[in-house]
Amino acid sequence: MPDTVHENAAQKSGTLLxxxxxxxxxxxxxxxxHGVLRVKLKxxxxxxxxxxxxxxxxxxxVEKIAENRTYQQxxxxxxRMDYVAAVSNGLGYCEAVEKLLVVEAPPRAxxxxxxxxxxxxxASHLLWLGTHALDVGALTPLFYCMRERxxxxxxxxxxxGARLTTHAFRIGxxxxxxxxxxxxxxxxxxGSFEGRIQQYSDLLTGxxxxxxxxxxxxxxxSTDCIALGVSGPVLRASGVKWDLRKAxxxxxxxxxxxxxxxxxxxxxxxxYMVRIEEMRQSRLICLQAIENIPAGPIMARVGKVLKPPxxxxxxxxxxxxxxxxxxxxxxxxVMPYRVRIRPPSFINLQALDKMIRxxxxxxxxxxxGTLDIVLGEVDR
Amino acid sequence: xxxxxxxxxxxxxxxxxxxxxxxxxxxxxxxxSSTVKAATPAPVQLPLDNELSRRYRERFGxxxxxxxxxxxxSILILDAKHLLEIARYSRDEEKFELLxxxxxxxxxxxxxxxxxxxxxxxxxxxxxxxxKILLRADQQPATLVPIWPAANWLEREIFxxxxxxxRGHPNLKRILLPDEWQGHPLRKDYDILQQDTAWVxxxxxxxxxx
Numbered sequence: 277m278p279d280t281v282h283e284n285a286a287q288k289s290g291t292l293l294x295x296x297x298x299x300x301x302x303x304x305x306x307x308x309x310h311g312v313l314r315v316k317l318k319x320x321x322x323x324x325x326x327x328x329x330x331x332x333x334x335x336x337x338v339e340k341i342a343e344n345r346t347y348q349q350x351x352x353x354x355x356r357m358d359y360v361a362a363v364s365n366g367l368g369y370c371e372a373v374e375k376l377l378v379v380e381a382p383p384r385a386x387x388x389x390x391x392x393x394x395x396x397x398x399a400s401h402l403l404w405l406g407t408h409a410l411d412v413g414a415l416t417p418l419f420y421c422m423r424e425r426x427x428x429x430x431x432x433x434x435x436x437g438a439r440l441t442t443h444a445f446r447i448g449x450x451x452x453x454x455x456x457x458x459x460x461x462x463x464x465x466x467g468s469f470e471g472r473i474q475q476y477s478d479l480l481t482g483x484x485x486x487x488x489x490x491x492x493x494x495x496x497x498s499t500d501c502i503a504l505g506v507s508g509p510v511l512r513a514s515g516v517k518w519d520l521r522k523a524x525x526x527x528x529x530x531x532x533x534x535x536x537x538x539x540x541x542x543x544x545x546x547x548y549m550v551r552i553e554e555m556r557q558s559r560l561i562c563l564q565a566i567e568n569i570p571a572g573p574i575m576a577r578v579g580k581v582l583k584p585p586x587x588x589x590x591x592x593x594x595x596x597x598x599x600x601x602x603x604x605x606x607x608x609x610v611m612p613y614r615v616r617i618r619p620p621s622f623i624n625l626q627a628l629d630k631m632i633r634x635x636x637x638x639x640x641x642x643x644x645g646t647l648d649i650v651l652g653e654v655d656r
Numbered sequence: 657x658x659x660x661x662x663x664x665x666x667x668x669x670x671x672x673x674x675x676x677x678x679x680x681x682x683x684x685x686x687x688x689s690s691t692v693k694a695a696t697p698a699p700v701q702l703p704l705d706n707e708l709s710r711r712y713r714e715r716f717g718x719x720x721x722x723x724x725x726x727x728x729x730s731i732l733i734l735d736a737k738h739l740l741e742i743a744r745y746s747r748d749e750e751k752f753e754l755l756x757x758x759x760x761x762x763x764x765x766x767x768x769x770x771x772x773x774x775x776x777x778x779x780x781x782x783x784x785x786x787x788k789i790l791l792r793a794d795q796q797p798a799t800l801v802p803i804w805p806a807a808n809w810l811e812r813e814i815f816x817x818x819x820x821x822x823r824g825h826p827n828l829k830r831i832l833l834p835d836e837w838q839g840h841p842l843r844k845d846y847d848i849l850q851q852d853t854a855w856v857x858x859x860x861x862x863x864x865x866x
C-alpha cells in the first residue's frame with residue numbers, strides 16, 4: 277500500500293518521492309515508545325493521517341504458561357507483565373484465585389496489601405511522569421521522580437527483598453509479616469511526598485511550554501473511551517468518574533476515604549492532572565491505612581495443594597494503568613484450565629490511532645507517553 | 657510439582673485426595689481446620705434465575721441455552737447464531753456499555769469446541785454480565801466490532817491464538833505472533849514446547865527457540 281501511494285504521487289510530481297504522503301516507522305527501537313512498540317505512521321508533511329501499531333515483540337505466551345503451572349507457581353509470572361507495577365498485578369491474581377477458591381484473605385493481610393498496592397500506584401505514576409515529561413522535553417522531573425520512586429522501592433525491598441518483580445502477596449494472604457518499621461517508613465515517605473508532588477506541579481502545571489505541548493493534544497472524549505474499552509486515568513480524564521476501587525471495592529478500599537479525580541476535556545494535560553491528583557489520593561489512602569493495621573493472622577487457611585472447585589471467575593482491580601482483569605477457569609485440578617489476563621495497556625493502546633490522527637509527529641511522542649503503556653503487558 | 661515439597665507450616669488438607677502426600681503427624685493440626693472448612697464445601701455453579709436472565713429468556717427464547725451463577729457472577733450461555741442481536745440488545749437496552757474483555761476457551765473433547773467469553777460491564781447499573789458463546793470448530797461467529805469497537809484487537813488476539821475467524825471483522829490478522837506463523841498456541845492440542853520451527857529457523861537463524 278505505501279509503495280503505490282508513493283509511486284502515484286511521484287508520477288504526478290515528476291520526482292522520485294511523492295511529496296504529499298509518506299509512511300514512516302516509529303520504533304520498535306525508539307526511546308519514546310517506552311519499550312518495543314512499532315507504529316507505522318502515514319504522514320502528510322508532518323501531520324499524521326493514519327497509523328497502525330505493530331506489537332508482539334515481547335510476547336512470551338504468559339497465558340499458555342499458566343495452563344502448565346500450578347496456581348502458586350504461576351503467581352510470579354504475573355509480575356513480569358506490567359513490570360513497573362508488579363504489586364498490583366500480584367494483587368489481582370491472588371484475589372482472583374481466592375475468589376475461585378471461595379476464601380478471603382484476613383483483614384490484616386488486606387490492609388497491608390492495600391498499602392503496598394497504593395505505594396506501587398505512586399511508583400508507577402512517578403515513572404510515567406518522569407518519562408512522559410522527558411519525552412516532551414522536560415528533563416528535570418525525571419530525576420526527582422526517580423528519587424521518590426526509589427523510596428517506595430526501598431520499602432518493597434525491606435518488606436519482601438525484591439524491588440521490581442516483588443511477588444509480594446500469596447494466594448490466601450501474605451507470606452511475610454510487615455517488618456517492624458513499615459508504618460514509620462510509609463509515614464515518613466508520605467510526609468515528604470506531599471511537598472514533592474507540589475514541586476513537580478510547580479515545574480510543570482503552569483509551565484507554558486508544558487501547556488503548549490499537552491493542552492488539546494490527543495483528545496479522547498468519554499464516548500470514544502467507552503466504545504474502545506479504555507479505562508484507568510485515560511478514561512477518568514475524559515470525565516467519567518469510574519474507579520473500581522469505589523465501584524466494586526476489593527482489598528480494604530471500602531474502609532478509606534478518597535476522591536476520584538476526573539478531567540473535563542480528555543486531553544494530555546487533563547490526563548497529567550488526573551494522575552498527579554491520583555498520587556495525592558494514594559498518599560492519603562496509605563496514611564489512613566497505616567493508622568490502624570488490624571492484628572491477626574496474615575494467611576487464610578488454604579491448602580498446600582490448591583484445587584479450586586471446577587468453575588470460573590472474573591476478577592478485576594483498578595491497576596495504575598486501568599482495569600486489570602483475570603478470568604480463570606478451573607477444571608478442579610491443581611493447574612488452571614485457562615487464565616485470561618485483561619491487560620489495560622493492550623486495550624488502551626487501541627485508542628492510539630484515534631488520538632494521533634491530525635496531530636504532528638512530535639505529538640505522537642507525547643500521546644504514547646500519556647497513554648502510559650507497558651509493552652510487557654501489551655504483549656504478555 | 658513444587659507442591660510435593662514438605663510443608664514447613666501446618667498444611668490444611670481440605671481435599672481428601674491430597675491427604676496421602678501429607679505425613680501422619682499433621683493429623684492433629686488438620687483436625688480443627690476441617691471443622692472450620694466444613695461449613696462451605698460447595699459453592700460452584702447454580703442455575704441463574706433473576707430479573708435479568710428472565711428478560712433475556714423472554715426476548716430471545718431458545719437462543720439463550722442456559723443461565724448460570726458461578727461464585728455470585730452471572731453467566732448467560734448463548735447460541736452463536738444470535739450473537740449479534742443479543743450483543744446489540746445488551747448494549748442498547750440492558751445498558752452494558754463496556755465490553756471489558758473478550759476471549760476464548762478451548763474444550764477439544766466437546767462437540768462444540770470453543771467458548772467465546774465476553775465480559776460486559778454496565779456503568780448505569782454497576783453490574784457485570786458474562787456472555788458465553790458456544791462454537792463448533794468450523795463455525796465463524798459474527799464480529800462485535802460494530803457494537804463495541806473495543807472488540808477489534810481482542811478478536812484479532814482470539815484469531816491469532818485460537819484460530820477462530822470472525823465474520824465481517826475489518827482487519828482480521830495476527831496481532832501478537834508474526835503474520836506467517838503456523839498454528840494457534842492457546843489451543844489445547846498445541847504443546848507448550850511446540851513452535852513453528854521453520855519460521856524460527858528462517859527468521860531468527862537458530863535451530864530452536866527453546
